[in-house]
Amino acid sequence: MxxxxxxxxxxxxxxxxxxxxxxxIISTLVDHGVAKGFVNLNYDRALLDTAxxxxxxxxxxxxxxxxxxxxxxxxxxxxxxxxxxxxxxNGPGGEYITGDPDLPDPPADTLEDxxxxxxxxxxxxxxxxxxxxxxxxxxxxxxxxxIQVAERATLRDDFARQIMLRMMIPQGILVLLSTLTIWFxxxxxxxxxxxxxxxxxxxxxxxxxxxxxxAAPAEVQPLVRAMNGLLERLSAxxxxxxRFIADAAHQLRTPVAALKTQAEVAMRQVRDGELSATLQQxxxxxxxxxxLVQQLLTLARAEPGSHRSVMRQPVEISVLxxxxxxxxxxxxxxxxxxxxxxxxxxxxxVSADPFLIREMLGNLIDxxxxxxxxxxxxxxxxxxxHGRTVLEVEDDGPxxxxxxREKVFERFYRMPGGSPEGxxxxxxxxREIAQGHGATVVARAGSGDRGTCMTVSFTPPA
Amino acid sequence: MxxxxxxxxxxxxDGLITALKxxxxxxxxxxxxxxxxxxxxxxHYDAVILDIGLPRLDGYEVLRRMRRRGSKTPVLMLTARDAxxxxxxxxxxxxxxxxxxxxxxxxxxxxxxxxxxxxxxxGGAELAHGDLVLDTAGRRATIKGAPLELSARELGVLEVLxxxxxxxxxxxxxxxxxxxxxxxxxxNAIEVYVHRLRKKLEPAGVSVRxxxxxxxxxxxxxxx
Numbered sequence: 001m002x003x004x005x006x007x008x009x010x011x012x013x014x015x016x017x018x019x020x021x022x023x024x025i026i027s028t029l030v031d032h033g034v035a036k037g038f039v040n041l042n043y044d045r046a047l048l049d050t051a052x053x054x055x056x057x058x059x060x061x062x063x064x065x066x067x068x069x070x071x072x073x074x075x076x077x078x079x080x081x082x083x084x085x086x087x088x089x090n091g092p093g094g095e096y097i098t099g100d101p102d103l104p105d106p107p108a109d110t111l112e113d114x115x116x117x118x119x120x121x122x123x124x125x126x127x128x129x130x131x132x133x134x135x136x137x138x139x140x141x142x143x144x145x146x147i148q149v150a151e152r153a154t155l156r157d158d159f160a161r162q163i164m165l166r167m168m169i170p171q172g173i174l175v176l177l178s179t180l181t182i183w184f185x186x187x188x189x190x191x192x193x194x195x196x197x198x199x200x201x202x203x204x205x206x207x208x209x210x211x212x213x214x215a216a217p218a219e220v221q222p223l224v225r226a227m228n229g230l231l232e233r234l235s236a237x238x239x240x241x242x243r244f245i246a247d248a249a250h251q252l253r254t255p256v257a258a259l260k261t262q263a264e265v266a267m268r269q270v271r272d273g274e275l276s277a278t279l280q281q282x283x284x285x286x287x288x289x290x291x292l293v294q295q296l297l298t299l300a301r302a303e304p305g306s307h308r309s310v311m312r313q314p315v316e317i318s319v320l321x322x323x324x325x326x327x328x329x330x331x332x333x334x335x336x337x338x339x340x341x342x343x344x345x346x347x348x349x350v351s352a353d354p355f356l357i358r359e360m361l362g363n364l365i366d367x368x369x370x371x372x373x374x375x376x377x378x379x380x381x382x383x384x385x386h387g388r389t390v391l392e393v394e395d396d397g398p399x400x401x402x403x404x405r406e407k408v409f410e411r412f413y414r415m416p417g418g419s420p421e422g423x424x425x426x427x428x429x430x431r432e433i434a435q436g437h438g439a440t441v442v443a444r445a446g447s448g449d450r451g452t453c454m455t456v457s458f459t460p461p462a
Numbered sequence: 463m464x465x466x467x468x469x470x471x472x473x474x475x476d477g478l479i480t481a482l483k484x485x486x487x488x489x490x491x492x493x494x495x496x497x498x499x500x501x502x503x504x505x506h507y508d509a510v511i512l513d514i515g516l517p518r519l520d521g522y523e524v525l526r527r528m529r530r531r532g533s534k535t536p537v538l539m540l541t542a543r544d545a546x547x548x549x550x551x552x553x554x555x556x557x558x559x560x561x562x563x564x565x566x567x568x569x570x571x572x573x574x575x576x577x578x579x580x581x582x583x584x585g586g587a588e589l590a591h592g593d594l595v596l597d598t599a600g601r602r603a604t605i606k607g608a609p610l611e612l613s614a615r616e617l618g619v620l621e622v623l624x625x626x627x628x629x630x631x632x633x634x635x636x637x638x639x640x641x642x643x644x645x646x647x648x649x650n651a652i653e654v655y656v657h658r659l660r661k662k663l664e665p666a667g668v669s670v671r672x673x674x675x676x677x678x679x680x681x682x683x684x685x686x
Binding site: 250251253254255256257258259260261262264265268269286290293322325326329330333338339340341342343379 | 471473474476477478480481484515542543562563564565566567568628629630632671673674675676677679681
């Protein structure tokens with residue numbers, strides 16, 4: 001899978017883990033609120049308790065109000081978990097009794113309430129405070145004493161934050177684990193797709209048969225079906241194209257035959273040397289056209305989608321090679337080339353299309369004859385190597401430079417300085433046919449590092 | 463010798479007619495299957511060159527009707543198709559030989575000669591190759607009219623080679639031919655016969671070439 005592309009796995013992961021992270025953040029905020037509520041409730045109660053204790057101990061002596069508690073007790077009362085509380089007691093008329101004199105007053109609109117909690121600012125810090133009104137003497141109508149107790153707000157914020165953090169970390173781990181699980185889960189789920197991918201990858205380019213739909217998971221089956229539909233249309237289009245090439249080649253054969261025959265007849269009738277040479281060239285050109293037509297036809301047959309590509313039968317390569325070589329001997333002799341045959345095979349039966357193997361070997365021989373100078377030797381050899389049948393055509397011509405040896409199998413490729421007679425299709429056809437038969441073909445130097453040896457290796461029968 | 467050429471492509475037909483007339487055959491031409499059918503029913507031919515792809519009545523049908531009438535005239539089928547099934551179909555219907563377009567004219571002429579010879583077999587025929595003449599009925603060979611001393615087996619080898627001039631004759635084919643003359647013949651024996659024959663033909667400028675790993679070939683005479 002291409003890592004640069006937006007993979008299905010990444011996309012699914014994003015769609016699942018994105019909301020998970022959002023939920024985690026929301027849940028953390030909610031947790032914080034809840035924690036703060038509980039912390040406030042507890043801390044407020046502690047403040048109130050202190051305020052009540054203080055209020056209970058305000059005494060009246062004459063007109064003077066005072067806090068009737070020894071200093072150590074006061075210290076104990078106002079000590080919180082993290083530092084001391086601030087406090088102040090004021091009389092009914094607002095007169096200062098005891099405590100921190102500059103503690104801010106409670107909000108004005110809460111003057112009538114018995115207990116009021118409020119937030120304020122004291123000594124450059126936010127504080128949480130409670131105000132409590134205690135009657136000087138119940139039922140006396142003398143008004144109420146105002147007790148205020150305050151505490152640094154940061155304490156509770158810290159505490160609430162700690163609670164929040166302790167909830168947030170395990171939740172975060174949960175999100176992480178879910179993400180990992182999803183990542184691997186998707187990977188496992190996609191393995192079914194990998195199987196389909198492998199099936200496509202391992203195919204030869206001539207195999208356009210449908211993929212096995214039943215092996216794919218239900219979600220992927222429509223995809224496989226669509227792919228099969230495409231393969232079918234491709235197959236039909238290829239078959240139509242090949243039919244066209246085959247028909248065209250067939251149609252061309254008769255006019256080319258006419259051209260060749262007329263050129264030959266004219267050559268016999270003409271005694272004029274110059275005209276005779278022209279006719280000879282005409283005849284040669286007609287020969288090339290004939291060969292090209294034949295090669296196009298072979299190519300159309302060797303390609304995928306052609307009905308020919310399935311016409312396999314057991315073929316004795318040594319017999320077929322021998323017959324084909326015999327057919328080429330007259331043409332080789334005409335070019336003063338010693339064409340021979342060498343059978344060193346043990347068993348050479350291969351499942352093949354005999355027509356195409358004959359064409360393949362014909363092209364190899366034709367090629368060798370064309371590129372070997374007069375007086376040269378061309379040998380067709382069949383041998384057995386590690387159970388494989390190997391068909392070779394070796395010549396002692398100029399050879400092919402190592403860097404050209406792969407290129408010669410390309411369509412319409414012509415070697416620099418090569419014979420002008422070839423059309424550059426012969427070896428392309430050879431490779432096409434070899435591949436169609438699961439065979440390999442390579443060009444290498446001939447024996448003694450001279451000339452060229454074209455080697456076709458068939459796969460051993462299964 | 464009278465030949466019928468059945469071919470609908472006018473230029474190809476014209477070329478064939480000119481070429482074969484040049485070889486001293488009497489040549490008739492039919493451009494359609496129906497015309498060919500009529501001509502074959504009315505006239506005796508020594509050989510027929512029959513194209514398969516004809517309009518309306520195709521070559522197969524012409525051949526079928528011809529054989530139904532009991533005609534034994536040898537037929538060389540010409541076709542623009544070379545699929546194996548087509549070839550088999552033609553031969554099954556009674557064609558004697560088969561050539562795929564485009565062919566080499568000398569090849570076609572050689573096949574026609576071979577067909578005519580086969581049509582006359584039993585009567586015996588003379589095979590000529592340059593100055594060398596082989597009388598297959600009289601079992602005699604001459605060079606420029608002078609008799610050539612050949613054993614029966616050497617004559618057998620020569621006959622096979624002359625019947626397939628310019629084409630490879632393998633040792634199996636030679637052994638098969640010689641088998642008719644007596645006991646089975648080994649590959650070594652064949653080499654000996656060919657060696658002797660070669661020596662006797664040398665003065666006439668006729669050469670029997672050895673084709674590596676395949677067999678022998680009687681080379682076309684220089685002025686043939």
